[in-house]
Structure formats: structure tokens, C-alpha cells
Amino acid sequence: MTLALDDLTVARGGQPVVRGVSLTAAAGQVTVLLGPNGAGKTTLLEAVSGVLPAAGGRIRLAGRDITSWSRPRRARQGLAHVEQGRAVFATLTVRENIRLVGPLDRALELFPELEKRLDVRAGLLSGGEQQMLVLGRAIVGGPSVLLLDEMSLGLAPAIVRRLLPVLRGLAAGGCAVLLVEQFAHAALTVADTAYVLAHGSLTYGGPPEPLRASDDALASAYLGTAPPRS
Numbered sequence: 001m002t003l004a005l006d007d008l009t010v011a012r013g014g015q016p017v018v019r020g021v022s023l024t025a026a027a028g029q030v031t032v033l034l035g036p037n038g039a040g041k042t043t044l045l046e047a048v049s050g051v052l053p054a055a056g057g058r059i060r061l062a063g064r065d066i067t068s069w070s071r072p073r074r075a076r077q078g079l080a081h082v083e084q085g086r087a088v089f090a091t092l093t094v095r096e097n098i099r100l101v102g103p104l105d106r107a108l109e110l111f112p113e114l115e116k117r118l119d120v121r122a123g124l125l126s127g128g129e130q131q132m133l134v135l136g137r138a139i140v141g142g143p144s145v146l147l148l149d150e151m152s153l154g155l156a157p158a159i160v161r162r163l164l165p166v167l168r169g170l171a172a173g174g175c176a177v178l179l180v181e182q183f184a185h186a187a188l189t190v191a192d193t194a195y196v197l198a199h200g201s202l203t204y205g206g207p208p209e210p211l212r213a214s215d216d217a218l219a220s221a222y223l224g225t226a227p228p229r230s
């Protein structure tokens, strides 16, 4: 299902921290939302999944206005939100963590690495294994829209390169993937569309190539300034 934000404003502590953002995360695509620390990326995802209310604008899922829907109602429509911080049930085993949400086979198809860890408590896994578990759990739930907040935070580049292609596979199955990342380069390699948020407003929206091709273009979008002329 396609997710569309139309002039979305979200406030924290009475101050708008996301200001008039319009973007589309299309079904079947990986959309990345980049931006510096504190730009408002987490706040935007929280408004989409219903953790925070919208202060203005509209959120649409497959054309339906869901702005006033509760978080559980959004989740029942297939909107999944993987929040920052690798939330696993630390005292349950990997097997139990997965079985709570869906079939074990599908998760192991995606991440065969987890097979030999099935009876280990999730809290004892490495950071990379925990993120595989978090992602595997989100995917076996069969989301139609998957929001991912800073999936790569604290992980080695080799692990990030292992995880990102899984998102491409998920999108190929029709899911709309919206990936929030502070560190742009790896995310841009799997993106169909990229947006940059700076100080709560979009400074770029379009194909990822210009941002991939030029660090100056990326830096300008992060700083919210016009790109330098060459």
C-alpha cells in the first residue's frame, strides 16, 4: 500500500518539529528519509504510526485518510513500525520471539544465520543478530508498509550490507518501505526515492542519484542550503 503525507506538521512540547512535510512512500519501493541528528525524522515516523498525533496535514494509506486513526487500527491495516533501539524480548529465545508474530520458516529463509541461535535468549545475541531478529519479526508479520528507524545504528558496515538487500526483497513483494537513516551512503544504495529532512522541513525529494553522486549535494541538503555552483 502506498503511504502519502500531505503537508504534515507534528509538534513536541508545543513546538512544531516537523513542518509541512509532503512525501510519498510508494508500494513496491524503498524510500529513504535522511537528515541530521534532531531533524525530526523519528518524530515523523511516530506520527505516521500513531505514537504522536498530527498537528496539521494528512496521512493517507492507499488513498484512505488515516490521520485520526488509533495506533492499533493503523497496525491492523498492515502499518508496521520498527522503532530505534532493537526491541527484542531479551529473556525469550529467538524461536519464541519469532513465534509470537509469525511463522519461523519465513524468518529463517530471510536470515538463515538465526537457525543455530534459535534456542538462545535474544538478549544474548550480537547487535547484528538482534537487528536480524527485529527485522525478521517485522517481516513475518506481513506488513504492507514498513517504517524503520535508524536500523543501521551501531552496526558494522558488513552487517548493514547484509540487512539492506532484505528490504529490497520486501519491496519487491509489494510492501512500501520507509527507511529513516542519519548515515546516508549505505541507505542510498537501496533507495528508489530519497528525501532529506533538515530542521523539520524537506530540503530534497526525488531520485537518489544526485545525492549518491555528490557529497556536496548531500551536505547542502543536510544543511538546508542551496547546492554550491560548480
Ligand SMILES: Nc1ncnc2c1ncn2[C@@H]1O[C@H](COP(=O)(O)OP(=O)(O)OP(=O)(O)O)[C@@H](O)[C@H]1O
Pocket: 012, 013, 017, 035, 036, 037, 038, 039, 040, 041, 042, 043, 044, 182
Ligand atoms: N520528548 C521530546 N520532547 C520535546 N522535544 C523533543 C522530544 N524528543 C525529541 N524532541 C526534539 O524534537 C526534535 C526532533 O527530534 P527527532 O528525534 O524527531 O529527530 P531525528 O531526526 O529523529 O534525530 P535522531 O536521528 O537524533 O533521532 C529535536 O529538536 C529534539 O530535540
